[in-house]
Amino acid sequence: MNVINFISVPAKNTINQTFKGKEPWEIAGMTSITILTVVWFYNFIFQEESIVERIKKSALKMVRRIPAVRNKINSELKCLSESFEEEAINRTKALPYITSLPNQGIDLNEILKLVESSVYLGNYDWKNGRVSGCVYRNAETDLRTLVKEVYSLASLTNPLHPDIFPGVCKMEAEVVRIACQLFNGDGNSCGTMTTGGTESILMACKAFRDYARDVKGITRPEMVMPVTAHSAFDKAAQYLKIRVRAVQLDPDSYTVNIAAMKRAITRNTIMLVCSAPNFPYGTMDDIEAIAKLGLRYNVPVHVDACLGGFLICFMRAAGYSVPEFDFRLEGVCSISADTHKYGYAPKGSSVVLYRDKKYRHHQFTITTDWLGGIYGSPTVNGSRAGGIIAACWATLLYFGHEGYVQSTKKVIDTTRFIEQELRKMDGIYVFGTPVTSVIAIGSKFFDIYRLSQALNSRGWNLNPLQFPSALHICVTHVHTEPGVAQQFVHDMKEDVATILRNPSENAKGMYAIYGSSQSIADRSIVGEITKYFLDAVYYTPKEECTTVGKENRIEFKTSNEKLNSKLL
């Protein structure tokens, strides 16, 4: 009672003093204005983006309003945009563009020829393992035939209609069950198939956001994730209006700092994210510790195993030790894993799994009052490709447990071999401990992008990383073919030695841009440049058109000068 008096008596006196002699309308007005100001202030402070970030952005925006600065930026952007388009044309090797529907349908063989010439465009020999990640297995003839047959059988089916296509729904249910079993889910575990890792992640974020809103009343959702978490989480945060609290790494292990993660948890936290393993460094966060945090603060934990999921769940059987990462840890509430990566299914499939149906319920989107009927759909799409589901299902059965274990053993053996050899080389270092198939390298002595450039001129394509500058190789089944890893190690050795002879030189061309773009403080400009890059991916010339000639063959009329000069 004393404490209450201690505070309330002076407060009472101050308020009475303030309103002394005021008329009732004045008191009501002042009270309303005070409340509105407090609410405005609260809304201003607590937004998805932190206040520091917003102040920085508006300052930079103001600078960009200065006419001289704006003109300079616009002309640079125009220039870049043109060079992106030129790159797009270069990439398609002057193959003519089709910009409108042909008047009549085209002959089947003609179409197949066009598809072939499109599919095999590009400078990298991905079939023979020159590319990091990207192509996870160069499908053997049997598997390819199987997938082709299965897809063509199922291409018209659509799981949106369980009454009409019960079989394809059963296949989806079985893929999900198989995955639950691989990740040690119990009878309550469940999930859905999606079209890829990004959608799986988006769905998990939606489920936890809505779960937190409905069960805990959280209306300003935040998620806590390592800075290494895949950018799909940022995408989900942007789509779903979730604030991201990014947590830094331990400098030695390149896994998330657990103490910092704990500090980032607030009463608005809807989920904790960790990766098994992450994309940039291939390291795995201490999922056991994070799962404990989840339990302690009653926050669901999502394990992103999109990349490594279908390796890591076979690693024990393949004779490697891995820390616990799946539903065996009580705090782990959901897992995303891509069947179209190390599951070797054709592109367009992934699974998102939950410990319990109560989470999956919040993934579903339901509209009860639509004029078209009650509409419930599990994922982003309405209609979904039954063919992809069937092809994924068939691929899982084609390999079987033993097939995946063998394949995992090969991929991990090859990765460990490459890692071992890289650690022996002077001038470069490996980030943390790669758990599955990704090895990231950096250098304290030279600009690592020069190594990219050198390897590129030998036909290798590695992934560049930033903050700090680094490269990684994601080893896939394609790299386990005889000689591929040896060749890679050999080329690395030579290139590193060459660069070390002259370590202070800088990277050139595109590689210099990678390096210097990190030092642009105004990230919105980097963002803008990226938008122009994406525009260029959708580039088609303005005037070109197609006609169907006499023999039902496609003929191109090109009026684009750049293209014409190349075609001649």
Ligand SMILES: *Cc1c(COP(=O)(O)O)cnc(C)c1O
């Ligand atoms: C590939 C990947 C994703 C996203 O998957 P997509 O299939 O490309 O949408 C998410 N997380 C990690 C770690 C990945 O490697």
Ligand SMILES: *[C@@H]1O[C@H](CO)[C@@H](O)[C@H](O)[C@H]1NC(C)=O
């Ligand atoms: C496109 O190719 C031409 C000729 O091969 C080359 O000179 C030019 O620099 C390339 N442009 C870009 C943007 O890569």
Ligand SMILES: *[C@@H]1O[C@H](CO)[C@@H](O)[C@H](O)[C@H]1NC(C)=O
């Ligand atoms: C479904 O949605 C995804 C995005 O999540 C998209 O990539 C895909 O093409 C869509 N369509 C079908 C039929 O799956």
